[in-house]
Amino acid sequence: MIDEIDRIAADATTRAEAAATLEDWRALDVELNGKKSTLGGFKRRLGELDPDERRTVGAALNRAQEQVRAALAARRAELDAAARHAQLAAERLDLTELRPPHQAGHLHLVTQTMERLEDVFVGMGFTVAEGPEVEDDWHNFTALNLPAHHPARDMQDTFFVELGELGDVVMRTHTSPVQIRVMETEPPPIYSVMPGRVYRQETADATHLAVFHQIEGLVVDRGITFAHLAGTIDTFTKAYFGEGFSSRLRPSYFPFTEPSAEFDIQRPDGSWLELGGCGMVNPNVLRNCGLDPEEWSGFAFGFGLDRLAGMRHGVPDLREIMSVDIRFLAQF
Ligand code: PHE
DSSP: OHHHHHHHHHHHHHHHHHOOSHHHHHHHHHHHHSTTSHHHHHHHGGGGSOHHHHHHHHHHHHHHHHHHHHHHHHHHHHHHHHHHHHHHHHHOOOTTTTSOTTOOOOOOHHHHHHHHHHHHHHHTTOEEOOOOSEEEHHHHTGGGTOOTTOGGGGGSOOOEESSSSTTSEEEOSSSHHHHHHHHHHSOSOEEEEEEEEEEOOOOOBTTBOSEEEEEEEEEEETTOOHHHHHHHHHHHHHHHHOTTOEEEEEEEEETTEEEEEEEEEEOTTSOEEEEEEEEEEOHHHHHHTTOOTTTOEEEEEEEESHHHHHHHTTOSOGGGGGOOOHHHHTTO
């Protein structure tokens, strides 16, 4: 009887090891392990044996059942692992598709431009500061001498964020709010540039984007004059564009600077390129940041860099700059 039990166990073990699929395994589990299994049948017949024989046959039966259970469990673990591998293989993403071997990507045209501009200003002694793209009304407008209902708020068509009181939270329309943040947190002297992404509610066309980039400059120190502003713009122009370039200022208006100007760059061929705005920091802005205009004065300037990048690289339509087409991006 014990021989027969051992033979049944060996046979069951072989079959368990050979289960090809989870379905096969489940059927085998019921057949070999369940109440109606052959070994189970032996167990029910133990009562017919005399006590000595019952003990040895019982022990053999337990050993056999244990062996079959272990074989089934081992096979189940193998089948589960195989299923997991198959699923992983099926869900695998081929991320090499756009990247031919040995050809790494590079920074985006706008990022390259931003980094070059930062390098030039760092070379002139400026530090780089950053601020949030989602701003509150205070930093984007009010502290910049643009109180509620000021008509100049219309110069910058604003995306509002549905948060807090209506109109409280905006996508920053310029990098000037970073000026406020720097003046609120750092004691002068301040020599900083603030690059970043800005948002205007505008229909994109060849020369405008709704999401674009600016770089801002802020200087606050004792005895800063308009001559320092003009000299800084000109030094920057030559450092970034080249010795053959020069700059000029034209009167303009910004609520946060007084007096204000636009600045243009003259190319070696004599043609002019409008670049950005600038001016002496309005005393109201200094006061809004807790600085005494009798002690401190400063200048600020700001300009968009997407157009600059586009011009430098001969991209006729600014909307292309936002393209994710690898054939466009790979050119720069
Ligand atoms: N923030 C202004 C704009 O976006 C540019 C500017 C910056 C003008 C600093 C003056 C001083 O139009």
